[in-house]
Amino acid sequence: MARACTFDADLLRRYDRPGPRYTSYPTAPQFSPSFGEDELRRAAHESNAEPVPRPLSVYVHVPFCTSPCFYCGCNRVITRDVSNGVAYLTRLEKEIAMASALFDDDREAVQLHFGGGTPNFLSTTQIADVVASIGRRFRLSGRRDRDISIELDPRAITPDEVGALAATGFTRASLGVQDFDPDVQRAVNRVQGVAETIAVLDACRRHGMRSVNVDLIYGLPRQTTAGFATTLATVIGARPDRIAVYGYAHLPQLFKAQRQIDATELPSAEAKLDLLALAIETLTGAGYVYIGMDHFALPDDELALAQANGTLHRNFMGYTTHADTDLVGLGVSAISHVGSSFSQNPRDLAGWSSAIDADRLPVCRGVRLSADDELRAALIQHLMCHGEVPVAALERRHDIVFAEYFADACERLAPLVEDGLVTLRPDRIAATSRGRLLLRNIAMCFDRYLPAPGAASPYSRAI
Amino acid sequence: MTRPPVFPHADARSIADDGDDATFCTTCAFSSACLEEGVDKRELRELHVLVDHVGPLAAGEHVFRKGDPFDAIAAVRAGTVKTYVNDPDGNERVLGFHLPGEVIGLDGVDGERYPCNAVALDTVMLCRFSFPRMSALAARLPGLQHQLFRLMSRNIGAAVRLGNDATADQRMAAFLLGLSERLASRGFSAARFHLTMSRADIGNHLRLAPETVSRVLKRFQDDGLVDLDRREVELRRLDELRALAAPILST
Numbered sequence: 001m002a003r004a005c006t007f008d009a010d011l012l013r014r015y016d017r018p019g020p021r022y023t024s025y026p027t028a029p030q031f032s033p034s035f036g037e038d039e040l041r042r043a044a045h046e047s048n049a050e051p052v053p054r055p056l057s058v059y060v061h062v063p064f065c066t067s068p069c070f071y072c073g074c075n076r077v078i079t080r081d082v083s084n085g086v087a088y089l090t091r092l093e094k095e096i097a098m099a100s101a102l103f104d105d106d107r108e109a110v111q112l113h114f115g116g117g118t119p120n121f122l123s124t125t126q127i128a129d130v131v132a133s134i135g136r137r138f139r140l141s142g143r144r145d146r147d148i149s150i151e152l153d154p155r156a157i158t159p160d161e162v163g164a165l166a167a168t169g170f171t172r173a174s175l176g177v178q179d180f181d182p183d184v185q186r187a188v189n190r191v192q193g194v195a196e197t198i199a200v201l202d203a204c205r206r207h208g209m210r211s212v213n214v215d216l217i218y219g220l221p222r223q224t225t226a227g228f229a230t231t232l233a234t235v236i237g238a239r240p241d242r243i244a245v246y247g248y249a250h251l252p253q254l255f256k257a258q259r260q261i262d263a264t265e266l267p268s269a270e271a272k273l274d275l276l277a278l279a280i281e282t283l284t285g286a287g288y289v290y291i292g293m294d295h296f297a298l299p300d301d302e303l304a305l306a307q308a309n310g311t312l313h314r315n316f317m318g319y320t321t322h323a324d325t326d327l328v329g330l331g332v333s334a335i336s337h338v339g340s341s342f343s344q345n346p347r348d349l350a351g352w353s354s355a356i357d358a359d360r361l362p363v364c365r366g367v368r369l370s371a372d373d374e375l376r377a378a379l380i381q382h383l384m385c386h387g388e389v390p391v392a393a394l395e396r397r398h399d400i401v402f403a404e405y406f407a408d409a410c411e412r413l414a415p416l417v418e419d420g421l422v423t424l425r426p427d428r429i430a431a432t433s434r435g436r437l438l439l440r441n442i443a444m445c446f447d448r449y450l451p452a453p454g455a456a457s458p459y460s461r462a463i
Numbered sequence: 464m465t466r467p468p469v470f471p472h473a474d475a476r477s478i479a480d481d482g483d484d485a486t487f488c489t490t491c492a493f494s495s496a497c498l499e500e501g502v503d504k505r506e507l508r509e510l511h512v513l514v515d516h517v518g519p520l521a522a523g524e525h526v527f528r529k530g531d532p533f534d535a536i537a538a539v540r541a542g543t544v545k546t547y548v549n550d551p552d553g554n555e556r557v558l559g560f561h562l563p564g565e566v567i568g569l570d571g572v573d574g575e576r577y578p579c580n581a582v583a584l585d586t587v588m589l590c591r592f593s594f595p596r597m598s599a600l601a602a603r604l605p606g607l608q609h610q611l612f613r614l615m616s617r618n619i620g621a622a623v624r625l626g627n628d629a630t631a632d633q634r635m636a637a638f639l640l641g642l643s644e645r646l647a648s649r650g651f652s653a654a655r656f657h658l659t660m661s662r663a664d665i666g667n668h669l670r671l672a673p674e675t676v677s678r679v680l681k682r683f684q685d686d687g688l689v690d691l692d693r694r695e696v697e698l699r700r701l702d703e704l705r706a707l708a709a710p711i712l713s714t
Contacts, residue, residue: 048661048662049661049662049663049664050662050693050694051658051662051665051676051677051680051691051694051696052662052677052680052681052684052691053662053677104673106673106674106677397692397695399466399468399469399472
C-alpha cells in the first residue's frame, strides 16, 4: 500500500536534528580500522558457505569530476586530465579480479551500478570495458530484471553516447540536475541547460532504458520557491520515472568544496522548509508516490510497485527491488556489505592505489555485525522501506520479546508518539503520514550507537 | 518464552552444559544408562572415567585428527562437530555432523588410532571420556554397555543411509528431517534450526555439488516446503518432506 506523507512544518522544524541516513546499520562512524583484508576474506568465505548464498550487487566508484560542484559531499577528485581515468581503470581491473575471486562462481550479480564522482568522466568505451571485465569475472545474471545503472552528469554526455551505454546493457540512469535556476547554478558552480538535460533524458528513453531518475536538491544558495517551482515543473514535464529531492547539508568543516558557498546566501530554515513543502506538494500533485527518504516514483515504477507488495529493499545504492544481496564495492571509498560485515576502501586515491599495487584487497576499515546489530539492521531496513517495524516477524526471527528487548527504544519513541509521528501498539509500530518524512528520527530511537543528545554529531540534519 | 530454542542457540532444556561434579548434564549421552545402573557422576569422576570438559573450541579447531592415538570418545555438549577423511587424492569426504548429546570417536573403537578427523564447525564444547576405562566400567554395567552398542550401531546406520541411489531432493529432505529429529530429541526446536555446516560440507556429505545443494534448497523454498533466512531453515510442510524422503528413510 502506498502511503501518503503529510507535510507538517512545525514538526519538521522541531525534529530537524543531525542523524544518519541509514544506508547501513551500523553506520560508517562505527567502522574500525581493525577490520582489514583478512576479515573481508573471512566474511566472503562465510557468505559462500550459506545454504543459498545471496546474489551479488556490484558498485563501481568513479571518483573523477572535471569541475567541483560546491554543494558536493561525495568522495571525488577534480581533474580534466583523462589519463587519470586510464590509470584508475588499470587498477580497477586488478581489483575486479581480486574481489571476484572471493565469491563462489555460482553467485550471480543481479545489480551493477556506477556512481561517483562522475562516472561519465570515463568515455563510453572505457565504461563498456569495465562492464565487460566485470562480466568476465563475475557471473552477470541473465535475468530480465538485472540492472546496470549509472549516475550521469548531463553536461558531459551526448544523446549518442547514451545510446552507446544502452547498447552496453545499461538499463537505468540517474541524472544530476539539482536546480535549473541559473542564479542557483552559478552559486554552486554547476551551470547546466534545460535543453541539454532533457535531451539526455529523452535519449535514455529512446534507447530503451527501463527507468530514469532525476536528482534535485533543496536548500541551495540563492534558491527561491519561485525558481524551484519552475525547476519542478520542467522536470515533471519530462516525466522521469523517479525523482530524488535531497536536502542540502551545509557542513563546510567536513566538505572542503562547501567552503566556496557563501553561507549568507543559504535559505533560512523556514525558507528551506517551504522548498521541501513545495517539492512534496508539487510531486505528489503530479502523481508521484513518496517512497521514503527523499525518493519519489511514478506509481507504475518498480520501486512503487515493490513498496506496495512489500519487496522493497535499501542498500548503499539507495532503494532497490533486489532482495538482500551481498554488495561488492569497487574503487576509491567504495563500501561493501558481505555476509555479516560492512567494509570500506580507502577514501583517498593514493591509499587505494598503493593497496592495489601491493596486490592487496584495498579494504581499510569495517565492522562485523553482532546478532544485536543484525536485528537492529533488519528493523531499520524495514522501517526505511515500509514505514513500519514488523514486530511479530522480528520477535520470531530473532527470538526476542520485542517490548522487553526494545524497552529503551520504546521509551525514546514516546515523545514521537506524543507528537503524532508514530503509532505504538504491542504488535505494530508505524510511522504516521506526518512521520514518514522523519523516518530517520524514528530509526534513531533504535540505534544503540548514537551519541547522547547534545554531544557533537558527525551527521547532517534530518531535513 | 516457552518455545524450544533454535539450534545452535541453547537454553536450560537444550544445552548439554548444565551438569556439575554431582549431576549429569541433562543431555548427556550416558546419563540415563549410568543412572539406571546406580552410578552417578561423582562416582564416574572417581573412577577417572570422565576425563574432562573440553572447549570451547573455535570453528576450524580439531578435536582429533586421523592417526592420533585413540584413547577417548567425546560427547558434544554444544555446537557442531564434523567428522571427515581425506581420500588418497587429498579430497575431503565428510562422514557426518555431530550435534549436542551425540558422541564422536566411536569409530576408533576397533583400533588404536582415530580413523578420521573431527573438527569444530562453530563454537564447540565437549565431554571427553577415557574409552579403556569406560569399557571396563561397561563390562560391569550392562546398561552402559547397551548404550555404547546403541551409539555405535546408530553411527553405522547413519553411514548406510546415504549409500543408495537417491535423488538430490530425496537426500536433502532426508538430511533436513534427520537434523530435525536429532535436534528435537535434545530439546531444540524441530521446525527451525541453523545449518551450522557449509553448503560445500552438506554437498560433500550428500554427494551433491554445492550448487545443487543451493538449487534444491531454493526450490524447496519456492515450493513452500521450507523457509530459509541466511543459515536458518524452517521446515514448513513436514508431510511433504517426509513423503519425499520416504524412499531413503524406509531403507
